[in-house]
Amino acid sequence: MKVGYARTSTIDQKAGLDAQRRELEHAGCERIFAEQVSSVDVAKREQLAxxxxxxxEGDTLVVAKLDRLARSTEHLLEIVRELEAKGAALQVLALNLDxxxxxxxxxxxxxxxxxxxEREIMLERQREGIAKAKAEGKYKGRAPTARAKSAQVLELxxxxxGATEIAExxxxxxxxxxxxxxxxA
Structure with a gap:
């Protein structure tokens, strides 16, 4: 049996999720699991679990693209080992890989x-760009949310x-x- 898995990082990427589902259906997947959650947040990837x-045994897990499945090589190999232990395989449509x-x-x-x-290089470039923007005074970071509520905290x-009641x-x-x-103080 071919079983599909589709994922996008955000809810805003509905078209991307729909496209993956179409690809998986076209590949012959009888059942498709889909979710919209970041690959970094593995704990929340309920559909992957x-x-x-x-x-x-004998099934094939099918994904449209490799980056929709795993967050790192280690995670990818962990998934492949789990599939192999069950006697299942992995197919990546975009790479024609089985x-x-x-x-x-x-x-x-x-x-x-x-x-x-590639991901690590991209993150390194991003960090360099942020450091450069900070040095030029163009990057301020996100606004401090807690300090913006100082007046409310002090009033309460x-x-x-108490602190717990104020926080809530x-x-x-x-x-x-x-x-x-x-x-x-």
Whole structure:
């Protein structure tokens, strides 16, 4: 049985998710698991966990693109090992890659390494760009959300509320409440 998995990083990418579903259906997937969640947040990738649990011996997990499945080479190889342990294979449509063959396994490992390298280079360039923008005074970072609520925190504190109650009422962390109160002192 061919089982598909589709993922986009954000809810705004509905067209991308729909396109992946069409590709998976065209490839003959009988069941498709789909989600819209960042690959970095593995803990929240519930559909990935479900598809890996669902796949059985003789099945093939099909994805449209490699980056829709794994966040790193290590994660990719972990998924492949899990599939192999079940007697299942992985197929990546965009690469015409199938891990049921020795060549497919080799290519997957090499391509996973290249994809991880590209991501790390991109992140390095991003960090360099942010550092340059900060040095030029063009990058300020995100606005401090907790400090913007200082007046509310101080008002609630003066009314005798505790840190936990203030944090919940204002929608910030307790540490932020303590920081604001410490700054006042």
């Amino acid at each position: 479900l598809v890996l649990d669902f796949v059985r 891990t049921s063959t020795p060549t497919g396994k080799l290519m997957l490992t090499m391509l996973g390494g290249i994809a991880q390298f 504190s003066d009314a005798g509320k 009422a204002v929608g910030i962390g307790r540490a932020s409440v303590y920081r604001i109160l410490r700054d006042r």
